[in-house]
Amino acid sequence: YDAGAYCPYGLIVPIVAGTTLPGPYHVPNYHCEFTAVFTNKTPVSPYRGAGRPHGVFVMERLLDRAADGLEIDRAEIRRRNLIQPDEFPYDVGLIYQDNAPVQYDSGDYPRCLARAAEMIGYADWRAQQEAYRTAGRYLGLGVACYVEGTGIGPYEGCRVTVEPSGQVFAATGVGTQGQGHMTAFAQIVADHLGVTPRDVTVRTGDTAAFGWGTGTFASRAAVVAGTAASMAAAAVREKTRIVAATLLEARPDEIELADGKVFVRGVPSRALPLGEVAAAANPLRFAMPREWEGPGLEATRFFAPPRGTFSNGVHACIVEIDPETGMLSLHRYVIVHDCGRVLNPLIVEGQIHGGVAQGLGGAFWEKVVYDAQGQPLTTTFMDYLLPTAADLPSFEVGHEETPTPLNPLGVKGAGEAGVIPVGAAIAQAVEDALRPFRVHITEMPLSPSRVWELVAGTRRSA
Template structure:
């Protein structure tokens, strides 16, 4: 069979609906008799609750109900631990998960205290001002270093503010350091940020008492987990709860985190009042109520040979987990593992301590801790290159894992609980291609000296990375040929703009010989497909896509068997193409797929034992471990030495994500990732005071890159297929965001010639104001 769609830049099936305004988002859901919800949120970071008086709010016209923690009764309970910690020997983990409404204590600004239900959101918001709250304010734990010595504890039942401690090692770093030609020691800092999607979070919950059925529309990346968890909490069977994740305007990770307080409270309210209820997070709430990311401090050292080869790395870091840790240790484990990068690191000693603070919860956000580790390693290589007088690109080349070393075992445990192993790769051609496209040698030899002579501050940089993708546990898909000849595909995975409606259709189209526009995809509806894990860790195409492939292959086999029986010929003599099965060499003798679907569901006659009705199949796929993508980013930037305004003149991404399903969709993923990476590296920082108050909780103060700051990018790819799935694919959703921080730090250092001025950029973000502060001591008076 000749491939027609797989690997082609097919236009997205979903775009017509989205561009004509026909896409359903949560706020588009309008139901008869629907009520609206607003949450009263704590205005302080740490306090004991003495009294909450809602009596005045209940008197306001249009207010239907007001609830506090005490009203929830037995339903009030801490949420589940969503991701348990990996089984690493000697690790410590203190699980503390958030509650629906704060009862005895508040632990961060924005934690919900009460909920108002009213005829409109306007009335509900006004009623929040009627509620009287009496708090006994406690000292706020804001700095994760201070937290470990503080006498005040975020959780009173713990003897300290330590949430977890994990050490992982390979080899013997102490011996490696003793034999090293050079040892570098530095402190690296990564600050807090938010995901800031176009669509904030929201939910509509509708309880149908007559049908004993709960229907929930939710901005979630994991609808099956939400269904299972809420069914258990509400005392319902899983078949009584339907969760629908419609079109979602950006997920990026924080919408994975199932069981936000709002998600727990709204279904309970709907059952209590027997009316549908809606809550849509406003932009201010998003700064406090949706989880954050980043927040780490690394005290690290690297040991090197005289030729620049890495002998070992030691890293001790703090991870700010915020007030609770429902997502386990995913972010710091990713940092710990991804630091190793695409390099041979024979000796490694890494210990992290996760710390409770009175700040919003930290969970994965695009890259999910990988940026932190990559920042440490890539900055170390830049410093080592300077100290050893080796070109930055060359020192990376000398340390790359060779192609004959795959699968490459790193000997530590990854977030999927499996030993960290890179399935496949060929890293040097990726680096070579990036250097060629950026014009690395020519720029350093000819262009940069000329530009500096003109007084312009222009610098070049290159950064390498790996991206762990496609982790389990599993995903499934049901592929069904309908009587009209179209193919319906349902999967339990959610989608937030990754192009699943097209890439899955491309897989099906080639297997079943139909046009890609004749494949209808359903995602994120637990009544349409019952099982699945969700969309995270760049796993959708890898895991769900393989399940789609397997189900399509099974349907293809059924179709050929039915046609061979009808034609009384061997299956090998049949051609499946253009929506029909024909006999080889006799194209006019054919049966349409729709007709075969009808034959597969006969109204009369006996069914042969062992056969299944319908031209359909449901299949599941679970990879033994995650696939590892890799890439190199390169850039040329210009920095204004007076204002420190940054202009990206050229940006290159060369990426290897295995076999590519749709290069156009892949390009979009990388473009979006780079845009968020630039924001993370240069603009975005949540600034808290010593009382845990966020000082820049608006888009007027929290800087985001716009179309003016995000450059045009030149993309290229190499391909090393993954042996872990039959498609040979690896994920790519986070690749664009991961290495941007160290890349820009290196480029800015080069542009401003900061190495000569003995100024090092060891933190993120590097905003213009922060660059001014860091470089002021080096500027002439």
């Protein structure tokens, strides 16, 4: 592991790579060692995926080698070795980055593989490929499976407050860089309080609003902070029922919240706006009932998960290679993803699309090159290649939902899943396309020039 000139984030990247490598498979014998060194290069710090693509690349390439050596179909060798749904929780026997055991909590790995194969048209692929080769075109298909450790601790918290105006405020310590936290947290809180997400204002990463938190990393915000928001909103809902029961002369268990109102079940005419209940919860005269446990409709809750929860999925793609130039064209890209309960499908798909695009850059275009003295050679975008929208196909996404038992929402993280298996899937597809040239891919990232060199090398040795 080349840490570069400094080590700003410890050994997280190689640790995550080593603990991700076994993937969704039965691996009864596994031993991993890594050597970390300092060099006079750019420092390395976690980046979306943070070691997971490296571990998945190694395992998936090993499975491809085993499939070829045993003359087994590449998808079939994966299917035979997948952990089955009735084996969860599954103890991998390793220690994760949070110092907790790597224990897969839930999933249906065979179902994800079968769905990805169906979506990409795997059963008919060989006939299609042969037709392309007859026409002088070199197309290949790749498929890669993965798991993603998400939702690690130590904790996150959230405070939820209902104002006399009826507006709801939620504050949490996690930071936001565009993941859609405001929308997702507002949805969670709104569901508990019977309001719309537009009625909920969310503040993140502001110590003036909420002073406790660990941060946004490791695909954890929806899992840890989202659960804290749910717990706080549920506590506010129960307090609302207690206060409203006094006002509406009913029992707390008869009180319902919906459409911004608080009412007696079965008697919608006996109702109050949520804001009026919030105002009544802060009495200016008379004695406060002991069961209110303080003024206002407000609660703070913290969630500390016992360990991380594991998302999983399968990517499949079809690529075309021009052996004369080494250029790659992406024809199709399919993703089947399981992050437990999906809170907001649009946000999850956006995370997946962005991750796949980023992963494709790292698989085929982007590479920082140094000379023998450690001086960077790729210092402009003329040298450091980036994929554009014109290089990418429309992504096809299939959601599977296997809720986790480790939090009450049943959610798993989704922020990094899109990038994780891309390098492995692309490597397999390129190798499949260039099978007539006996090219073997053992590295990432590739590039047009590198693919051309590999083809030229096999031609010289033929």
